[in-house]
Amino acid sequence: MRPIDLAREHGLSAQAIRNYDDAGVLPPTERSDSGYRRYTPLHAQALRAFLAVRRGHGHQRAVEIMRAINDGEPESAYRLIDAAHIALVTERDTRTKVATALSALSTGAPTPIHGPPLTVGELARRLGVHAATLRTWEAEGILHPARDHATGYREYGPDSVRDAEIVKQLRRGGYPLRQVAQFLDALREAGSTDALTAFLDAWQHRLSTRSREFLTGAAQLDNYLTMLEQN
Template sequence: MDEPVGGVRGVPLRTAEVAAESGYSVQQVRDLERLGVIPPAARSDNGYRAYTALHVKALRAYRGLAVAAGPVAARRLLAGLRTQPLAEAASAVNDVHVQLAREREEALAARRALRAIQAELDTPGYERASDAMTITQLAGALDVRPSTLRFWEQEGLVTPERVTSQRVRRYGPSAVDAARIVAALRGAGYGIVAVREIMRSLHRIDGLEEAQLILRRRLDHIATRAVALLRAGADLADVVTAAQGQAPR
């Protein structure tokens, strides 16, 4: 039998003890058991739940996973770890690390793009190109589809300088700059509502600086999630190895 956390080998843990060890309330422990985050507890002769150290480890792992990937994904992942072969379970955990790394790279790319735009604007003697761009030209420059630009227009993020009688859109220099910023933010994973708020802020003098601040906050949030995942690592390893019939450390 698993060695209870802070207890004597072979002694089952009561719900209150599991709650104290995991940092959850008694009701939360029961709810998370019902949701499949931890396997069903055995029942003692008197009908009370009898948990093991592995339940505590699974709950602690869930705490970190919920921060790193969200509660729904964390529940799904933990349930899968108890049934998957070792290679698949390890790959599933690694996918969370990969997703966080991808989000970080996207945010860094957006920050570089905003800095490049700011550097251009701050260059002495800088003049925007006087020629307007068509929707096809702008889409090609941003590596997005024309339909994406139309969607941004519908959402009030980027407005063409004019639309001809033949419905041909022309994007002037300011619209091109706005589209570049939207593309950078969307590439960093920001939703439409958040991007709209940032674009509104750009009408103020500190607009680009505020956008940079928002990206720094996003990078800090990603770092917090990554640390939570690292802290969950040992408990996740024990959950995975226990599913393979190996004793947790």
């Protein structure tokens, strides 16, 4: 088969096939006397496996997995795959913890503050973070503490404390500050229940989709490994 023959199945260009070949995604390729690359059903399956694995693992990791297999180092590929599954399990656990924490926060379960608003130091101790972290969250437009009219010091009332609790949980879940700010804005605008449900549902959908992509990639990769063993 020619590069274009492999490319047609996936709507790719012949140059893309040559690039994947040069990157080590495909097994070693023979060339004709005139220098043209010759591909076989084994190469076609390698390409299917790579494209399927890429959906779940991302481009660079998929390249590394295929290159390791084609270099005769399947154990290295398995370690890469295992690491991705471990990371997904960890994210699932984090999502569960965030869901529990945010559900509690949305119903007012956290211990409310009593007396005057908290200072930046008091809120930092409550959350177990540095005061500088709270100032960073404020600079990013995530927290909006009031100011004491006489001293100019920050004052964190119940709403600011609740927002800070949410930010802590989202940051623990690996969300960048930009996304945290967007979520809190949506939470404030749409109301806690609707925004919270949409946020958690979207996260769960993403996790479920990635799990399915892992399965699809694994099936195609297993077919490729079987063909390699029989080749």
